[in-house]
Amino acid sequence: MKINTAIHQLMKNDFLRKSVRNVTGNLRNGRLDNIALNPDYEQLRTQGQEIRTRTIEQLDVHLRELVKNFKANGVKVIFAKDAAEVVDQVLHIAKEHDAKSVAKSKSMVSEEVHLNHHLKEHGIEVFETDLGEFIIQLADEPPSHIVMPSLHKSREEIQQLFRDHHNYDLTTDSDELVAFARKILRESFMRADIGITGCNFAVAESGTVVILTNEGNGRFVTTLPRVQISIMGMERIVPTLEELDPLLTLLTTGANGQRSTMYINMINGPKLSEENDGVEDVYVIIVDNGRSKLLGTKFQEALNCIRCGACLNVCPVFSQVGGHAYESPYSGPIGAVISPLILGMEQHGELSYASSLCGACDEACPVKIPLHHFLLDIRELDVQSGKHGRIEALAFRIWAATFSSFGMYKSSQKAAYWGVKLLAMGKDNLSMRLPGLKNWTNTRNFPLFSRRTFLQQYKQSKKTEQKPKPGVKANSDSVRGENL
Ligand code: SF4
Structure with missing residues (x-):
């Protein structure tokens, strides 16, 4: 089991686990603090859900309008049906413009198609310019979180990475580290022939690519290089500028509680002939890569996601191990939903079990996606694929039959009580490793079951409550007297 291997490694990394818990806790608190200041937040959520659902229901219509307006603005539009086509198209553009160097702002779709790896293979240098992405690029790691890609790195680790790759000789002071990264990144903007960005939203009515950043790197990437390529998932559309407004608030509130990001870039196309500065050629690559498979299915709503990361920050599973355990560019509850659905059940179906189904996600x-219901549905698909074996299927059939009959359920409670008591041999807990519960009982003793069921205890407590206390008559006049 591949996932388990990754988890075992990560569980041993105490710093990573503490850091993931701290950062997700801070992001979660920031979101809650902001929501507390906005009495209309629930209304806004409903509005966001309605906009996203309506847009995805008419995705073909909005895509047509978007492409028409992109073209009217001078943007070259390319459709890519899968990861290979995205890579081919980017390489083709790079060749056409004789590009040797690329500066990127954060793009999850480019992670999805492993773009950096392919560009490097073709001799094109790639500079990630989001600070978190810059750090994990030096570490040769994928992002650990949609919004905070390097949340698992300590300042000491970052100092070492800067030393190894850029001869950094200063301290672990955050200001020094950031100032150093800034200097390196400024040089990469100047060197880049092509700027590659993601796309938070694409506005159909105006043909506008919208990019949100807190560091301003998106502005450099979309203004200094000669050529710009924006890579967008086909579902990133919003029909109008008016409808963009609530989604921007929901995205930043969901991400970390900010009312707005520092920089909102809205790009309509290349520079006009009368303008001196600006990008000469703008390309937008609209990516399917499995998304259209969800249209018209019960999972269609998963396309409503605006990639804010709020579900990661509240997930008790994600906060234990971080994003690398998911072995997919998309982690946390949304990753456990869309990775199997768009990137493949075979490779990612197991992720649907990485959930306690608590419903916090x-x-x-912010757009009310029923994530934990989807996780259950994906588990069902996973079971239907037949890879779980006959013994597991038999165990669940017995479990279902037992829990469907009150008589059998009661008998199983008695059997469990006596079975564990016998195995405990007079002790008040079971310290042996139990088959099927090996990982759990490795580090814990299994407690004895209570002889009396919850129902029996509840009934008994009710009887005790109703029993009159000695010296006090039921229906007592003294009580009645007090009331008068
Ligand atoms: S599914 Fe997760 S990442 Fe997507 S919008 Fe909802 S909370 Fe944000």
Whole structure:
């Protein structure tokens, strides 16, 4: 089991686990603090859900309008049906413009198609310019979180990475580290022939690519190089500028509680003939890569995601191990939903079990995606694929039959009580490793079951409550007297 291997490694990394817990806790608190200041937040969520659902329901219509307006603005539009086509198209553009160097702002779709790896293979240098992405690029790691890609790195690790790759000789002071990264990144903007960005939203009515950053790197990437390529998932559309407004608030509130990001770039196309500065050629690559498979299915709503990361920050599973355990560019509850659905059940189906099904993700999602219901549905698909074996299937059939009959359920409670008591041999807990619960009982003793069921205890407590206390008559006049 591949996922388990990754988890075992990560569980041993105490710093990483503490850091993931701290950062997700801060992001979660920031979101809650902002929501507390906005009495209309629930209304806004409903509005966001309605806009996203309506847009995805008419995705073909909005895509047509978007492409028409992109073209009217002078943007070259390319459709890519899968990861290979995205890579081919980017390489083709790079060749056409004789590009040797690329500066990128954060793009999850480019992670999805492993773009950096392919560009490097073709001799094109790539500079990630989001600070978090810059750090993990030096570490040769994928992002650990949609919004905070390097949340698992300590300042000491970052100092070492800067030393190894850029001869950094200063301290672990955050200001010094950031100032150093800034200097390196400034040089990369100047060197780049092509700027590659993601796309938070694409506005259909105006043909506008919208990019949100807190560091301003998106502005450099979309203004200094000669050529710009924006890579967008086909679902990133919003029909009008008016409808963009609530989605921007929901995205930044969901991400970390900010009312707005520092920089909102809205790009309509290349520079006009009368303008001196600006990008000469703008390309937009609209990517399917499995997304259209969800249209018209019960999973269609998963395309409503605005990639804010709120569900990651509240997830008790994500906060234990971080994003690398998911072995997919998309982690946390949304990653456990879309990775199997768009990137493949075979490779990622197991992720649907990386959830306690507590429902915290549904509550946090600013566009109300029913994530934990989807996780259950994906588990069902995973079971239907037949890879779980006959013994597991038999165990669950017995479990279902037992829990469907009150008589059998009661008998199983008695059997469990006596079975564990016998195995405990007079002790008040079971310290042996139990088959099927090996990982759990490795580090914990299994407690004895209570002889009396919850129902029996509840009934008994009710009887005790009703029993009159000695010296006090039921229906007592003294009580009645007090009331008068
Ligand atoms: S599923 Fe919802 S909470 Fe999670 S990233 Fe997407 S929009 Fe944000």
